Amino acid sequence: MTARPSFYVTTAIPYANGAPHIGHAYERIATDAIARFKRLDGFDVLFVTGMDEHGQKMQQTAARDGITPQALADRTAEQFARMGDVLNARADDIVRTTQPRHAKASQAIWQKMVERGDIYLSKYPGWYSVRDEAFFDESELKSGPNGTKLAPTGAPVEWVEEESYYFRLSAYQDKLLAYYKANPDFIVPETYKREVIAFVERGLTDLSISRSTFNWGVPVPGDERHVMYVWVDALTNYLTATGYPDMTTERAKFWPADAHVIGKDITRFHAIFWPAFLMSAELPIPKQIVVHGFLFNRGEKMSKSVGNVIDPFTLAEHYGVDPLRYFFLREVPFGQDGNYSHEAIVNRMNADLANDLGNLAQRSLSMIAKNCGGQVPDFGALTDADKAILADAYALPDKARAAMKDYALHHALAEIWRVVADANRYFASEEPWIKRKTDEARMANILAVTAEVLRNIAIMTQPFIPDASGKLLDLLAVAGDARSFAQVSEAHRLTPGTALPPTAPIFPRYVEAEEGAAKPAKA
RNA sequence: GGCGGAGUAGCUCAGCUGGCUAGAGCAGAGGAAUCAUAAUCCUUGUGUCGGGGGUUCGAGUCCCUCCUUCGCUACCA
Numbered sequence: 001m002t003a004r005p006s007f008y009v010t011t012a013i014p015y016a017n018g019a020p021h022i023g024h025a026y027e028r029i030a031t032d033a034i035a036r037f038k039r040l041d042g043f044d045v046l047f048v049t050g051m052d053e054h055g056q057k058m059q060q061t062a063a064r065d066g067i068t069p070q071a072l073a074d075r076t077a078e079q080f081a082r083m084g085d086v087l088n089a090r091a092d093d094i095v096r097t098t099q100p101r102h103a104k105a106s107q108a109i110w111q112k113m114v115e116r117g118d119i120y121l122s123k124y125p126g127w128y129s130v131r132d133e134a135f136f137d138e139s140e141l142k143s144g145p146n147g148t149k150l151a152p153t154g155a156p157v158e159w160v161e162e163e164s165y166y167f168r169l170s171a172y173q174d175k176l177l178a179y180y181k182a183n184p185d186f187i188v189p190e191t192y193k194r195e196v197i198a199f200v201e202r203g204l205t206d207l208s209i210s211r212s213t214f215n216w217g218v219p220v221p222g223d224e225r226h227v228m229y230v231w232v233d234a235l236t237n238y239l240t241a242t243g244y245p246d247m248t249t250e251r252a253k254f255w256p257a258d259a260h261v262i263g264k265d266i267t268r269f270h271a272i273f274w275p276a277f278l279m280s281a282e283l284p285i286p287k288q289i290v291v292h293g294f295l296f297n298r299g300e301k302m303s304k305s306v307g308n309v310i311d312p313f314t315l316a317e318h319y320g321v322d323p324l325r326y327f328f329l330r331e332v333p334f335g336q337d338g339n340y341s342h343e344a345i346v347n348r349m350n351a352d353l354a355n356d357l358g359n360l361a362q363r364s365l366s367m368i369a370k371n372c373g374g375q376v377p378d379f380g381a382l383t384d385a386d387k388a389i390l391a392d393a394y395a396l397p398d399k400a401r402a403a404m405k406d407y408a409l410h411h412a413l414a415e416i417w418r419v420v421a422d423a424n425r426y427f428a429s430e431e432p433w434i435k436r437k438t439d440e441a442r443m444a445n446i447l448a449v450t451a452e453v454l455r456n457i458a459i460m461t462q463p464f465i466p467d468a469s470g471k472l473l474d475l476l477a478v479a480g481d482a483r484s485f486a487q488v489s490e491a492h493r494l495t496p497g498t499a500l501p502p503t504a505p506i507f508p509r510y511v512e513a514e515e516g517a518a519k520p521a522k523a
Numbered sequence: 524g525g526c527g528g529a530g531u532a533g534c535u536c537a538g539c540u541g542g543c544u545a546g547a548g549c550a551g552a553g554g555a556a557u558c559a560u561a562a563u564c565c566u567u568g569u570g571u572c573g574g575g576g577g578u579u580c581g582a583g584u585c586c587c588u589c590c591u592u593c594g595c596u597a598c599c600a
């Protein structure tokens with residue numbers, strides 16, 4: 001038995017300082033869809049997310065709430081775990097940076113970089129506020145009386161030099177540029193690759209990678225006065241999941257990761273720092289950094305002052321998980337920023353899900369129930385129209401793979417819905433309700449073809465709207481082990497005579513509530 | 524300031540290395556049908572392809588210039 005190819009995909013790791021928001025939900029859903037897609041396409045998939053639980057802000061927030069940093073981390077981790085469950089986007093593993101396995105991995109990669117001569121002790125100079133216990137950039141400072149400088153908080157700052165370990169990032173400038181050139185798909189979409197290259201070409205300076213002004217972090221090996229700063233700590237999380245530094249575990253085969261799915265704000269860390277660390281540690285570099293955009297509520301960034309903050313739980317409950325997943329993945333061109341609004345969500349879920357796909361299933365399956373004894377009808381001799389629509393359905397895996405290769409999830413869905421639309425046209429032009437009176441055998445054939453097209457469509461929609469797709473496959477009596485992309489072919493078509501369960505609507509229409517009722521996306 | 528995107532029908536956008544009368548979805552208008560979640564199907568657009576200039580037999584598609592807009596320009600997760 002040949003081993004299935006492996007595929008390792010991750011989300012970024014949210015900072016455990018606050019509750020999940022729409023952006024986290026979007027990233028989790030998209031990554032889940034990618035993971036499901038690869039799984040259905042025969043890959044051995046590892047889907048990992050994590051939590052970034054260290055750092056000064058964690059200490060500060062915890063202190064404000066009167067709890068320990070670990071308690072804050074636990075609380076937030078629980079919220080994110082629940083989000084994953086609610087969105088039907090549960091990961092295989094959640095690596096928390098406070099876990100012992102992660103400290104082990106972080107210290108191992110650190111040690112390796114030390115051995116390679118890429119880490120050295122120096123001074124980290126900057127404007128420091130004792131009251132805030134934080135460094136501030138020159139540009140952040142306000143000028144106080146008598147030409148003194150003040151922190152944004154108004155606290156006085158002083159020029160200090162903190163001892164810090166540095167990573168020799170400057171030594172990797174040329175190596176990184178060479179790597180980008182040799183691996184043109186390393187950063188997608190293209191626009192972010194250009195930004196990264198431009199950044200690196202401007203020149204890299206060494207990176208401060210430890211702190212001694214706080215202690216909530218992974219201790220630096222051999223120097224307990226320091227903890228690792230966010231860079232090494234957070235990024236190593238991806239490695240931790242594979243069992244590093246133990247290269248003999250079952251998980252080890254998943255490194256290097258195939259795709260790190262991240263938001264555009266952290267591109268630099270993943271596309272520059274991370275590969276440099278890995279080069280230093282002589283570890284393979286991830287295949288791709290997949291960058292997605294931000295979501296805006298009616299063109300505006302979510303903010304408490306605008307009053308348009310909506311949490312993902314509310315949205316999922318109001319519209320349903322699959323409609324929400326479908327909307328995000330279909331409406332937003334992956335990689336670009338997107339907008340959401342109550343109207344846009346309702347339009348998508350009603351037009352695409354309820355009307356196009358849901359109604360096609362309903363109208364065809366109910367005819368089968370009423371006129372064909374509730375069994376898959378005979379296909380008969382296929383007409384050209386039958387063959388055409390079936391061929392379109394069977395071509396979907398290739399079309400979807402092509403789109404997913406570039407992480408164009410919205411294109412994959414567009415291809416699938418093109419067939420949904422064609423199937424509606426097919427159904428309308430074949431008029432099985434007329435044939436019922438004039439040519440019952442032909443009616444049966446039309447319904448069989450339509451059901452078969454639905455089978456293939458439902459298999460293909462599983463990554464994006466898993467729950468509803470599963471229900472549709474149930475209605476078609478497709479066995480649980482016959483739902484992979486490999487089964488999207490004529491060889492696996494529905495068997496005439498198979499009894500079908502009673503039909504039931506899969507995609508409910510969204511009906512507007514009374515005026516004044518709450519509309520989450522409108523806030 | 525520097526670098527890089529973008530500006531195409533009311534809306535969201537496709538239009539690869541230049542070539543038939545510039546497209547899709549949604550929204551709008553008219554019609555058909557009644558199997559179906561009043562869901563579907565058909566028909567329907569006089570769009571200065573941001574402005575101007577240029578190259579070419581021919582340019583959203585190449586060059587120049589101007590306007591508008593967005594992103595990046597490192598130690599914040």
